[in-house]
Amino acid sequence: MRVSIKDIAKAAGVSHSTVSRALGDSPLVKAETAARVQRLAQEMGYSPDAIARSLVTQQTRTVGVVVTTITDPFVAEVVQGVEDAAQENDYSVILASSAAEPERELAAVEMLRAKRVDSLIVTSSRVGALYLEHLERIGVPVVLVNNHNRQSGRYTFSVSVDNQHGGHLATEHLIKRGHRRIGYVAGPANHSDDAERMAGYCQALDEAGILFDPTLVVSGNGRLDGGERTLRTLAGLAEPVTAVFCYNDMTAIGLLSAARRAGISVPENLAVVGFDDIPLAAHVYPPLTSIAQPQRDMGRQAMNMALALMVADDATAPFSDVVVKGRLVVRETT
Structure with missing residues (x-):
């Protein structure tokens, strides 16, 4: 059975509101009480309701990633970099594939928007300038990977190779x-x-x-x-x-x-x-x-850029597109 705030309050001998404040690190709760409540919550296996938390914070702590295909090894490495950086920052990743079709890519973006993701990362986009304008209007940070963005705006930036x-x-x-x-x-x-x-x-x-x-x-x-x-x-x-x-x-x-x-x-x-x-x-x-190409690092940079864009509070934030240089690796086919 799922442990609730009510269960923790009963075990701790405090009110529901005190438990909520303690779990949210509110300064209104004494440090000793907060520590005791948090310890009890951990011992009882309490897991916060992500939906309820998102209603309060206006954040879902999720990032949507749209890829052309999950079978592309390049894409897989980029996504792994995104996952690594997301986990380090307590974010979850929702993955959607477009099968390299512009219509499906647009549908994937709309699906992720409906799920209220906090940001979007789109790899190897197949759609054009009007789509970039659409991304600007949806109001969440967007980072393009492997598709240099020549129309950077308030929310849309890119990480790409030269x-x-x-x-x-x-x-x-x-x-x-x-x-x-x-x-x-x-x-x-x-x-x-x-x-x-x-x-x-x-x-x-x-x-x-x-x-x-x-x-x-x-x-x-x-x-x-x-x-x-x-x-x-x-x-x-x-x-x-x-x-x-x-x-x-x-x-x-x-x-x-x-x-x-x-x-x-x-x-x-x-x-x-x-x-x-x-x-x-x-x-x-x-x-x-x-x-x-530093594929995994490009994914990590994209996630870190998305995180930075989420907390930017004005249109003059000093962001710029990231362009990395590839290097020649000589093996036996030349």
Whole structure:
């Protein structure tokens, strides 16, 4: 049976209001009495009613997290960072998946809003400027992860990696390895981080005096099957590529799998670079060269930013978007 404030009051020989004040650390209760009530509550296994507490404090001590898919290792690491920081601050996390569909993402945001979360963290958002305006209006702090927010307002900020820098690093590495025909396997359509990574790819080609060839850019989807499918396209060119930079590691791993089945030796006949440096990247064969993102730390930073935004009391609070640099991790695919 659930222990109530009434039970604690009876055991302590005090009123209901005294117990409520003692559990809320009210200065109106003597320190000795408060300590005794709190000790009894712990011994009796009392757990406060979160709903009742939220009505009093106007806070639920929950944060809503919207992800594209829970199967993406990058997302899993980010969410773990959010969870770590949330637990350290006595917050709970409610997770919702959008399946990378804008309509479902909007529905997930509305569902979490209805649950009265204190803040929202949205990873790899698939929706645009009007959506950001909507987030501003709902009145809770919003932190975007891996989607740089160019319209920061009172409530909406972002934690993201410098995608263009990462794309440049990856392509520059392949050029230094002697490659000139370098393909790019793109990510999901109309997503800002894909455009930024491709911009870095183009920048590195231009700096090396290599003419951009649009036939070497193929559409992927950020998943294993996308990598497998795009290898057939790149290998079928009249003059095949000798190296490929992939939008993310899952794409690169799918491409490696297809190359192995096709008898294409990596890196002897085809060099491959991914992006994210997910844990699996070091354990595939051959181990994947990748651009590492501090995924768990990005999640932790997002949660800490959300916490800071919750207590900010004016529109001039000194917040700014956080942009982190990726780093090249060289393994055996290049």
